[in-house]
Amino acid sequence: xxxxxxxxxxxxxxxxxxxxxxxxxxxxxxxxxxxxxxxxxxxxxxxxxxxxxxxxxxxxxxxxxxxxxxxxxxxxxxxxxxxxxxxxxxxxxxxxxxxxxxxxxxxxxxxxxxxxxxxxxxxx
Amino acid sequence: xxxxxxxxxxxxxxxxxxxxxxxxxxxxxxxxxxxxxxxxxxxxxxxxxxxxxxxxxxxxxxxxxxxxxxxxxxxxxxxxxxxxxxxxxxxxxxxxxxxxxxxxxxxxxxxxxxxxxxxxxxxx
Amino acid sequence: xxxxxxxxxxxxxxxxxxxxxxxxxxxxxxxxxxxxxxxxxxxxxxxxxxxxxxxxxxxxxxxxxxxxxxxxxxxxxxxxxxxxxxxxxxxxxxxxxxxxxxxxxxxxxxxxxxxxxxxxxxxx
Amino acid sequence: xxxxxxxxxxxxxxxxxxxxxxxxxxxxxxxxxxxxxxxxxxxxxxxxxxxxxxxxxxxxxxxxxxxxxxxxxxxxxxxxxxxxxxxxxxxxxxxxxxxxxxxxxxxxxxxxxxxxxxxxxxxx
DNA sequence: GTGGTCTAGACCACG
DNA sequence: GTGGTCTAGACCACC
Numbered sequence: 212x213x214x215x216x217x218x219x220x221x222x223x224x225x226x227x228x229x230x231x232x233x234x235x236x237x238x239x240x241x242x243x244x245x246x247x248x249x250x251x252x253x254x255x256x257x258x259x260x261x262x263x264x265x266x267x268x269x270x271x272x273x274x275x276x277x278x279x280x281x282x283x284x285x286x287x288x289x290x291x292x293x294x295x296x297x298x299x300x301x302x303x304x305x306x307x308x309x310x311x312x313x314x315x316x317x318x319x320x321x322x323x324x325x326x327x328x329x330x331x332x333x334x335x
Numbered sequence: 336x337x338x339x340x341x342x343x344x345x346x347x348x349x350x351x352x353x354x355x356x357x358x359x360x361x362x363x364x365x366x367x368x369x370x371x372x373x374x375x376x377x378x379x380x381x382x383x384x385x386x387x388x389x390x391x392x393x394x395x396x397x398x399x400x401x402x403x404x405x406x407x408x409x410x411x412x413x414x415x416x417x418x419x420x421x422x423x424x425x426x427x428x429x430x431x432x433x434x435x436x437x438x439x440x441x442x443x444x445x446x447x448x449x450x451x452x453x454x455x456x457x458x459x
Numbered sequence: 460x461x462x463x464x465x466x467x468x469x470x471x472x473x474x475x476x477x478x479x480x481x482x483x484x485x486x487x488x489x490x491x492x493x494x495x496x497x498x499x500x501x502x503x504x505x506x507x508x509x510x511x512x513x514x515x516x517x518x519x520x521x522x523x524x525x526x527x528x529x530x531x532x533x534x535x536x537x538x539x540x541x542x543x544x545x546x547x548x549x550x551x552x553x554x555x556x557x558x559x560x561x562x563x564x565x566x567x568x569x570x571x572x573x574x575x576x577x578x579x580x581x582x583x
Numbered sequence: 584x585x586x587x588x589x590x591x592x593x594x595x596x597x598x599x600x601x602x603x604x605x606x607x608x609x610x611x612x613x614x615x616x617x618x619x620x621x622x623x624x625x626x627x628x629x630x631x632x633x634x635x636x637x638x639x640x641x642x643x644x645x646x647x648x649x650x651x652x653x654x655x656x657x658x659x660x661x662x663x664x665x666x667x668x669x670x671x672x673x674x675x676x677x678x679x680x681x682x683x684x685x686x687x688x689x690x691x692x693x694x695x696x697x698x699x700x701x702x703x704x705x706x707x
Numbered sequence: 708g709t710g711g712t713c714t715a716g717a718c719c720a721c722g
Numbered sequence: 723g724t725g726g727t728c729t730a731g732a733c734c735a736c737c
Contacts, residue, residue, distance in 0.1 A: 265726070
């Protein structure tokens with residue numbers, strides 16, 4: 212499980228964990244139907260409290276990204292279930308690109324950065 | 336002063352204000368040496384507490400971005416400092432792209448969306 | 460045996476099974492004295508653990524709804540007991556209506572939806 | 584704050600609290616824009632832990648039902664934000680009605696119960 | 708003053 | 723074994 216938490220990061224730990232898992236799923240490092248590590252194990256691995264991981268799992272579940280079966284662990288549910296409307300997706304994209312433009316980056320540099328990120332997301 | 340605050344945004348308000356001003360400076364909308372609005376006025380304009388703006392100004396000052404002179408308000412001290420490092424810009428970009436991938440969008444669709452946004456940003 | 464289990468359902472699986480059987484009995488689809496499917500078969504049919512079905516049967520037995528005879532399976536003992544009290548039926552109804560009201564539906568719209576559903580339930 | 588928690592209830596406490604507040608909002612007992620009680624006060628009133636209430640508030644917030652401003656409490660946000668698609672609302676309604684029909688209630692009895700509940704929800 | 712998060716540890720429910 | 727919930731108490735961040 213390639214997850215790291217960073218205390219300097221302003222996001223709460225449970226959020227970092229949820230985001231990290233989200234990224235792993237997006238990149239295909241964890242395939243649909245595959246199990247996630249048990250709460251307690253992941254908590255021990257990351258050196259955080261069990262409840263912190265439980266909160267992260269709960270968030271992912273309410274997003275429809277994972278399916279939790281009581282007594283038999285959590286698995287990645289269908290990616291389709293996680294669909295958001297394209298409108299909801301555009302907002303964060305526009306915001307990220309705006310900052311890059313305002314920072315003086317040129318079109319080509321931005322496209323290169325996007326390509327770079329997509330490569331690491333999709334190819335893994 | 337083109338600043339908006341968004342209650343849904345997870346960032347604290349003072350952070351949104353600081354980030355917004357940083358962006359205005361980076362984009363050249365506020366030139367070096369130019370004065371920033373008085374604390375009280377900005378607070379009134381945005382409908383937030385005075386302390387909130389004060390905290391934002393304090394953050395910008397400790398970043399060396401603005402100079403606060405007691406009795407005569409705050410002025411922009413350095414535009415260069417406002418530039419975000421490419422690393423800081425990457426985070427939001429990655430997050431936005433991750434969500435798009437998770438939603439099942441294909442590489443081509445994402446690139447098209449990026450192109451679309453960039454066009455409206457750069458061309459105007 | 461018209462039983463379905465829904466992983467998204469917040470009720471535990473054994474509860475869904477018990478509720479489902481209770482409903483079949485209440486509706487007369489399984490008559491008094493008639494046998495229920497063997498534990499193992501039902502477990503296989505639903506693709507769940509044997510213990511899960513056992514727990515469901517145990518609950519039904521302690522409610523006096525079914526009789527389990529060692530070696531010869533379970534049979535329906537009382538149809539009357541399967542009837543839910545009106546109070547128990549009100550809870551889910553209130554919850555469903557609450558959500559509709561919260562969604563902004565007007566009284567007439569809600570009544571129309573109820574009528575719609577009742578028609579398909581009773582006539583069809 | 585007309586909220587009660589019932590230990591016999593199978594739902595977790597935080598869920599009962601969230602559902603209860605949802606009902607109060609639906610019925611108009613708490614109007615849009617009005618503040619909710621502070622976490623600590625509600626926790627004390629109900630005799631439960633602060634975290635339990637925090638979990639309930641978090642759920643309501645992620646549903647868009649309330650707006651939480653750090654440092655200045657939680658308020659009821661626009662009811663419109665809580666809208667669910669009619670399809671999502673139909674499922675629970677159908678399930679509740681099905682149980683009533685199977686329990687032997689007649690159409691008139693069911694409609695009367697619906698009317699009864701709607702009256703207490705909308706009129707308050 | 709407000710809410711948010713985390714820990715430690717306990718106990719329950721499910722399969 | 724798995725996840726879920728709750729408590730007590732601490733500390734932080736925001737306004």
